[in-house]
Amino acid sequence: MTAGAARAAAAAPPEGVRLRPATEADLAGCGEIWRDSLNDYMRRLNLPEIPPELGSIGRLHRHLQATDPERFWLATRAGPGDGADADAERPVAFASAVRRDRLWFLSMLFVRPGEQGTGLGTALLRRILPEDDAVLATATDSAQPISNALYARHAMVPRMPLLGLVGRPTRLAPLGELPSGVTPLPFASVAAGPPGGVGHRELTAAVDGLDRELAGFTHPQDHRFLRTEGRTGFLYRGPDGAPLGYGYASEVGRVGPVAVRDEALLAPVIGHLLGAVVPRDASAIWVPGHADRAAVPLLASGMRLDGFPVLVCWNRPFADFRRYLPISPGLL
Ligand SMILES: CC(C)(COP(=O)(O)OP(=O)(O)OC[C@H]1O[C@@H](n2cnc3c(N)ncnc32)[C@H](O)[C@@H]1OP(=O)(O)O)[C@@H](O)C(=O)NCCC(=O)NCCS
Numbered sequence: 001m002t003a004g005a006a007r008a009a010a011a012a013p014p015e016g017v018r019l020r021p022a023t024e025a026d027l028a029g030c031g032e033i034w035r036d037s038l039n040d041y042m043r044r045l046n047l048p049e050i051p052p053e054l055g056s057i058g059r060l061h062r063h064l065q066a067t068d069p070e071r072f073w074l075a076t077r078a079g080p081g082d083g084a085d086a087d088a089e090r091p092v093a094f095a096s097a098v099r100r101d102r103l104w105f106l107s108m109l110f111v112r113p114g115e116q117g118t119g120l121g122t123a124l125l126r127r128i129l130p131e132d133d134a135v136l137a138t139a140t141d142s143a144q145p146i147s148n149a150l151y152a153r154h155a156m157v158p159r160m161p162l163l164g165l166v167g168r169p170t171r172l173a174p175l176g177e178l179p180s181g182v183t184p185l186p187f188a189s190v191a192a193g194p195p196g197g198v199g200h201r202e203l204t205a206a207v208d209g210l211d212r213e214l215a216g217f218t219h220p221q222d223h224r225f226l227r228t229e230g231r232t233g234f235l236y237r238g239p240d241g242a243p244l245g246y247g248y249a250s251e252v253g254r255v256g257p258v259a260v261r262d263e264a265l266l267a268p269v270i271g272h273l274l275g276a277v278v279p280r281d282a283s284a285i286w287v288p289g290h291a292d293r294a295a296v297p298l299l300a301s302g303m304r305l306d307g308f309p310v311l312v313c314w315n316r317p318f319a320d321f322r323r324y325l326p327i328s329p330g331l332l
Pocket residue numbers: 037038041109110111112115116117118119120121122123139140141144145146147149150
């Protein structure tokens with residue numbers, strides 16, 4: 001038996017359940033599975049439920065399926081099997097991972113409440129695990145022992161909290177100011193070329209270079225997605241024009257991802273982003289536990305911790321989370 005065949009055999013789903021790659025037409029059903037399975041345990045923890053509107057998670061699912069269709073899988077149960085419904089299938093679970101250079105990142109794994117605990121999550125996970133020696137990573141809710149155990153069993157051990165900080169800073173002083181000589185340039189003006197700009201190709205090269213050095217992988221497709229999501233990117237350049245970091249902020253309040261070469265620039269860059277794009281409501285930023293140079297001043301500035309931390313899990317180190325703030329728990 002080949003390694004691939006052995007893996008598929010080990011990943012057999014429960015009886016009556018079929019696994020297949022998802023199509024764009026399946027994504028609305030995946031959104032419902034996502035909401036129903038999360039609400040099922042949030043209800044038990046007395047946490048507020050996710051409302052029916054699935055706009056932003058739906059757009060993330062579309063991006064995941066469009067960039068990595070072979071790693072976005074759906075589990076279905078056959079319909080009642082009578083007459084016209086003979087071919088009907090009911091979506092019961094889905095999983096999605098993305099491959100970014102050597103990093104394989106599990107973005108989604110959700111099983112409908114009534115189908116949990118029967119091996120379906122394990123089967124889906126094994127179906128999309130890579131066959132090479134990729135770095136494996138994911139992010140899970142700290143309040144969810146089942147997923148934490150499932151991922152740790154597959155070498156993705158919870159290693160670092162990811163703190164959700166929300167609100168608006170009541171004082172910016174704790175974050176400090178950008179040193180003189182460090183210039184923030186909106187991506188659009190950089191891409192437009194001189195004066196002061198370096199052109200589109202140079203912008204991509206600068207961002208890829210920062211990602212390779214700080215995140216441990218490049219992901220130009222995710223940067224394109226961020227722009228379609230209305231996040232404004234800034235490139236921070238030193239006195240000699242060298243790229244020192246980048247960061248994003250949006251009018252709906254999302255700050256990040258952020259990457260800086262010098263840890264000392266982290267808080268001032270975040271301070272700049274919080275002021276450069278003023279949201280209609282609150283700001284929200286995901287801060288790795290390793291990035292104390294962001295967490296401490298953000299809390300001192302008046303931002304508040306929101307809910308349980310998320311846990312980032314990996315099999316071996318790949319990013320410098322003291323200097324890289326990811327996009328979200330669903331897309332590093
Ligand atoms: C988490 C989830 C995807 C797992 O899928 P599932 O189909 O329920 O899980 P499986 O039955 O394949 O496997 C779970 C395994 O974890 C084990 N497990 C459960 N709780 C455990 C614990 N506290 N410690 C150790 N192992 C545990 C089970 O025994 C089982 O292993 P076994 O088959 O060898 O007995 C699913 O339960 C789910 O969607 N939950 C709600 C949404 C969610 O939290 N998704 C993950 C977001 S991070």
